[in-house]
Amino acid sequence: MDALNDERGQAIIVAVLFLAIAAVVIGGLRLAQEQILAAARERRAGEAAVEAAAAVAADAYVAGALASDATRESARVAATDLSMRNGGPRIDEVAIHCVRAGVEVALAVAGRQYRAGFAAAECSLR
Amino acid sequence: MRRDAGQAIVEFALVLPVLLIAAFAIVLVAEIGVARLALQHATAEGARAGALTNDDDAIRETLAAAVAPLSADRVATVIAPPGSEPPRNADPRGSLLTVSATYEVPVPLGLVGVPRIVVSASSARRMEWTP
Numbered sequence: 001m002d003a004l005n006d007e008r009g010q011a012i013i014v015a016v017l018f019l020a021i022a023a024v025v026i027g028g029l030r031l032a033q034e035q036i037l038a039a040a041r042e043r044r045a046g047e048a049a050v051e052a053a054a055a056v057a058a059d060a061y062v063a064g065a066l067a068s069d070a071t072r073e074s075a076r077v078a079a080t081d082l083s084m085r086n087g088g089p090r091i092d093e094v095a096i097h098c099v100r101a102g103v104e105v106a107l108a109v110a111g112r113q114y115r116a117g118f119a120a121a122e123c124s125l126r
Numbered sequence: 127m128r129r130d131a132g133q134a135i136v137e138f139a140l141v142l143p144v145l146l147i148a149a150f151a152i153v154l155v156a157e158i159g160v161a162r163l164a165l166q167h168a169t170a171e172g173a174r175a176g177a178l179t180n181d182d183d184a185i186r187e188t189l190a191a192a193v194a195p196l197s198a199d200r201v202a203t204v205i206a207p208p209g210s211e212p213p214r215n216a217d218p219r220g221s222l223l224t225v226s227a228t229y230e231v232p233v234p235l236g237l238v239g240v241p242r243i244v245v246s247a248s249s250a251r252r253m254e255w256t257p
Contacts, residue, residue, distance in 0.1 A: 011137030015144060022148035026155050040163060044170045044249060051177075052252040055220065076237035078252065082142035085222075086170075 006013035045088020046109035053094045054116035056103040061120050079107055098123035130221055165227050165247035168193035173225040177251035182209040202228045216255040225249055
């Protein structure tokens, strides 16, 4: 009967179980946080990168040099710089298009497309 | 004459502080995550505002508005370069603007042995503003 009524050690077992669950919860939280933060960082880096590239394209448009390869390379370098400063990856390619009454700059970061544009009545890439 | 009744209650009283600390740690980890995400968002918004306005006050106001749910009073902001220094006090277009912020996560009860937990974030933008 003593063995059935013995309460010794029961609280310790509950505490160990609780600590194990707490450790799993903390680990899971940290993992989820890192994933959310990485996704947010990449999004911010993409936004900063495409805006930097668009600013370079806008300056080139004003100078009449929008169509040159040097402009595209300058835009890519500026985009890479801003992307990396914001924790993003290197930018391999920046696309500059004429769209209806404007210029659109597009790039990809981690498979996600980012676009920025500005009004340009006389856009020409020739 | 052995009496085991009540033994579990005594043991539970002994392990209760450990359980409370574990629960507290879960809440604290979640709070740190929220702070990191909020600061990252706020510095990005602040840097963007600065790139468009070249105005330090606008940067601080934007950052304070975007840092919710954190208390803006506990956020320390550094703007580099400041608006009073070149190139920002002349024609800064194309130059780099960096907005950094730090936030000290409040630790309830000031538990002994828990160091100050400071979360930081930083965002950079190219200045688009022209005089």
